Amino acid sequence: MRSILFAGCAALALSTGSAVAQESAEGVAVDEVVVTAQKRSENLQDVPVSVTAFSGQSLTDRGVTNVIGLNNLAPGLRVSSGDAAANPKIFIRGVGLSDFNPNSSSGVGIYVDGVYVSSPLAQMAGFFDIGQIEILRGPQGTLYGRNTNGGAVNLTTRRPTQAFTAEAAAEYATYDAVNLTGAVGGGVIPGVLAVRAAGQLVDDGGYAYNRVTGNDLNETRYWALRLSALYTPTETIEALFQVNRFANRGDATQPQHRALFPLTPGATGSDGFCTPAFYGTAQCSDAFGYVDTDGEDRALDANSEGKDKIDLFGASAHITWELGQVSLVSVTAWSWAHRNAFENTDANPYQMLEINYLARQRQFTQELRLQSNDPDARLKWVLGAYYMDETVKDASTQDVLRDLRPFFPDGFSLADSVAAFSYPYTQSTKSYAAFGQADYQVTDRLTATVGLRYSADDKSFDYRSQAEGGLIVLLTSQQNKTFSAWSGRLGLRYEVSDDVGVYATYNRGFKSGGFFGGLATTPEELIPYDNETLDAFEIGLKSELLERRLRLNLSAFYYDYQDQQVFAQALRNGLTVLVLDNAANSEVYGAEIEATAKITRNLSIDAGLALLDATYGEYVSQGDDFSGNRLPQSPKLTFNMAANYSHPLPAGGELLGTVDAAYSSKVYFDNSNADRLSQDGVWVVGAQAGWRSTDGRIEAGVFARNLFDETYVVSISNIDSLGEDLLGLNRPRSLGAFLRYRY
Template identity: 50%
Template sequence: MMKSIFHGGVALGALLAASAPAWAQTADAAPDPALAATSADDAGVDIIVTANRREERLQDVPVSVSAFGGEQLQDMRISDVRDLNNVAPGLRISAADAAANPKIFIRGAGLSDFNPSSSSGVGIYVDGVYVGSPLAQLAGFYDIERIEVLRGPQGTLFGRNTTGGAINVITKRPQQAFGGEASAEYGERNSLTLNAAVTGPIATDRLAFRVSGQYVRDDGTTKNRVTGNRIGYQDRYAARGQLLFTPDDDVEFLAQGSFFRNRGSAVPVKHRGLFAQPGTPTGPDGLCAGDFRDGGCRDALGYYDSSDDPFSVESNLEGKDEVDVKTLSLSATIGLPGFDVISVTAYQDAWRDARENTDGSPLQMLESRYNSSQSQFSQEIRFQSQGHGRARWVAGAYYMRDHLRDNSSYDVLRDLRPLFTTPENPTGVSVEDSVALFSWPYTQKTDSYAFFGQLDYDVTERITVTGGLRWSADDKAINYTSQAEGGAIVLLRKQDRKTFSDWSGRAILAYKFSPDVNGYLSYNRGYKSGGFFGGQATLPEQLEPYDNETLNAYEAGLKTQFMDGRMRANASAFYYDYANQQVYSLEVRNGISMQVLTNAASSRAWGGELEVAGSPLRGLSVNFSASYLNTRILDFVSAGEDYSGNKLQHSPEWTLSGFVSYDAELANGSAITFSGSANWRSRVFFDNTERQRVSTGPLTLVDAQVGWRSPGGGFEAGVFAKNLFDKRYLGGISALESLGYDALSFGAPRRAGVYANVKF
């Protein structure tokens, strides 16, 4: 769906979550009697994560992190990053595109700009490779070992600086034992999802392979009343091949290649008129405050959508969202006496061609085409200790080259061209009246460099201190043109180059009160590079570089285990202090809606999180999380509009999430399986204005699954339902007030069906 405007009118089984301090008893230290024994059941707490770029127990990592295992992901039907929305504390994800550009926020930190020139405040990493392009971030999640959601700035150890956090995806690796797995599900609207993977040896103990893939399709969520066709359909597939070469016990090479292709529909736009007709009440902004479906609220061309069904539209253009993503990577680990050397080399190429009926009407008022290609090469090298003794350290360097080419366009008010047609102007173009085909071809090249290091040191058996530091620089060069009618009319030209650099780091004090109670205090400084705006611009000030965003984050946490280690309860409290927060908005300037990406002088956020998870009874797994988030823009004035005092967008004050699974074993060794999840969140605002119209109210979503599993667990089948109660809810709103309408995108309706999984 449209997220943009133009000149002249548009211008993350159980949810296993914890964060704990690193602690290790040194070989030459006398054991502390208070720590000599533990009631924890190791089988219940030894969840392995790589939040510190090395394998560690989840409970020993000094980072706020939630971890999702592969079976939990399958039970929750996680197929791309959007499905993680609200399932981890403080995590909010939405997307108004079918196959690109997710908007990811953690604890209120993120960025809603969809243009490929900008980078998110939350980084996505797949097997250690940073996925920088928003064109590639919705490539399917399949054949996953686990997903880790890291909350707070991750500026020290990860490939690109991020202020909000990171989503770390670890895929399943090749194995020396031959085996495989497959799953299939079929549901409403002829929805079909297929997953498969095969692994095994090529050369015993030396070379192994893994091949996996995914296919997803359905008939579409929405009916187009103009043509009678179903739109909003899915049609995508992905494949991945891996080779694991271990020539020596201390040496391994993992080579991967993957491909993702989407050929589905664009997300349909639901039209909501804003210009009040005589006798229709208006709000304080002069826009419609009446019944949007009775004709009293119309757009600039007089159209209104009379249907209150969010999945029924009138559209003259049935759009497509075509995306191709190709990725190659090579990871090498070499063990040397006392430390390891890790190298990660990767290349990714992403291409997108999306066509969208942005006005959601049968008229030709606003039609969009997003055409972009982006290539990325990255190289990281790390030197890190092997975890012996009091000190654990890592040091390294990172480089990335990103090359973006964009040639997107908006066809604006084409139905009005006859009004401007003359013998001298046979095409009816009138740029001053925003009646034209506007495009903005540009290229952007970015070279990123970073040097980093971190040390964890056990002062005593109870106390661990952590310190980390990173320096980063992004050298960006842009060549931009804003034009009309394919270049016949040039509106703006801009060539610029600038280097954005800054430092980030962390300091953590962790204390082990007892075998079952850990506490920590942390300070993290994160920054996100400044840059150049890459959307459609008509004013020179839109193209001025925006500044680095910095975030100082303060956090305190307490982690506990109880019921002989079968359960965990973890709580944290945090305070965020923003400077120059990067903010994307749609603003009306001189009667014209325009895209703006600029800096808010200061913002702040504070809140708390609670997570309770574990297995209190045999066969039963439970998880509950709750988060509170209080956000405020402290100082932000843009185009004469003062947003100071408003809440940050995409930052619900309260979120609650619960997951339960139960396996009832039968006498023959088989089992009846049940899993269910529910999440609730309070009101969400979609922009900086804190207007009720550009928001959506509290929402509860429920999923459920019931099945039968064979003895030994090799086969399972059953029924499922996503969005069990078929809630109709908004996923996003683009307020296009100068054209007299809001563009609404809705979350998916209920999808119920049958499933089968097999392992061999």
């Protein structure tokens, strides 16, 4: 029954032509979408870039409260995390990074009101009071301050206005989940100064259970505040000042335990681990003899329960001077991020592996852009410069096999890995870039684009690994290296008609090399990894058909991925080590379809479909040949859709309904493509129904997220040497109600 429903939704979303054609088009058309992907406000259909835009209202309706909620909402987009409030793993078209260390940087950039969010500690701050989010696919560098080779998530918050506004919203759902948001603002000095304050509080009781203590686990608890001021002293000067604060005090994510060591020949698979048929039985165990046998996905035995404490602060100034035919834009930002997270990593009742993550990050960025601002000019251009000064300090500790300490005279044994290991280090990065892009209208219908960028990252790395609180020093290293590269963009866009355009682009993206930020015991593990580069070729079509009641955008792409940075085991000078390494080249190609259809005046459907083939070239790690394997987090097929319906009521107001669904085919979480380290295809469905008053000020309703209560894996950490996999599971079904007010 469910498969028939989904097939019907897909057919309806992507084949609406006949239904649309049967109804009069008078007064019915898809809404225009304005994006700033090219640093100027443009119709989505005029931008020769694969971009998906979401309004703040649509994200609220789908329950998106942080970047994780964007998973699978746009073609080719995958977002997951094994942590509660940090280190999101963001992939676009298979391009991203699985490293969780705080000095790493993703191939997908996150921008909030034009400010690049560098630290993975800060990328899961709450989404609230949002104007719009744009998902840009493919390398971004000739228009953006920080270069990214996978794409960008461009978030714009609600700006202050001279008119007084006040908004409040409350949600209550399963597991005593509460989500409170509010904003208030207006003019302080008429025509000169407007302010806005917005906040969010999210709290729930947790959806997992600890059989050892009887406590609930995986509780969410955070708050966020943003203050904005828009200063317009003259008609030619605009300055947006912002201050934001975020604090997370919820639980550290507690994964499910899966034992791997077979205790009988019959349970032993070809790889030496337990076969899937014996998972969760007495014939498998971990290194300490533990196995979780009750089959409950949301219950576990944990000797300790940790917290993921995150504190963030940021301040920015976005100033624009209109200078006749050009504008000068300055974006200045300063921020810091602190994390203190204790994690019962082994997910069992013994002290086998526990980690305390301690990290601090400080960032200052300055971006300057000079850009044309005449919308009718044949030549539109942007010239920019970017500077970033970032410092990352890490002092994390891994307490390994503590329960075995009584068996050793000294209370620890390095030879047997029975000790507390720490690796304090400081990484300082100074990044410089100059970039520019020009779009020239060759004819009334043909536009050519050229862009160029030079980037250089000067990184210094002061590293020390030690045991037992510094009693034993294992390794020290001081290194400095500059990573630089040229990148660029070429493109052509042709308007076939007023409603149909085609484009072809070539982009070269690059991500700088760096230093491994995890526990290292040999100098080979700290050899710097090199830059990775990506040559991206894309063709696309953007169209509005059937009297603009159907928006249909298509794209096809090919990526040549070179020196890809991979978090894996590698062979260095005859030694096998766990590092961030450069794999051989990879190939990525695929196609995407996005459609928006206005079926009737009251019914609209949005849908997206992505086909992806992403495989390694020649890649050998620790003697294992991964050549031809699929890249992690790169499903062959993803699909998403949302149907929105409104029905006016005779007495006033209207009924509102939304149904959304997303599908992802099988994904692998590891380079080996081992079947146990994967998740089969899964559908996730949500729905919302509500009522809105005639004046639009009051809205109330109910919602269901993960309607069919699907249970699936969102992350897997495999600790083969200790005989266990750690499975991060999705949130269970959530049923709730909401009330919203706008003034």
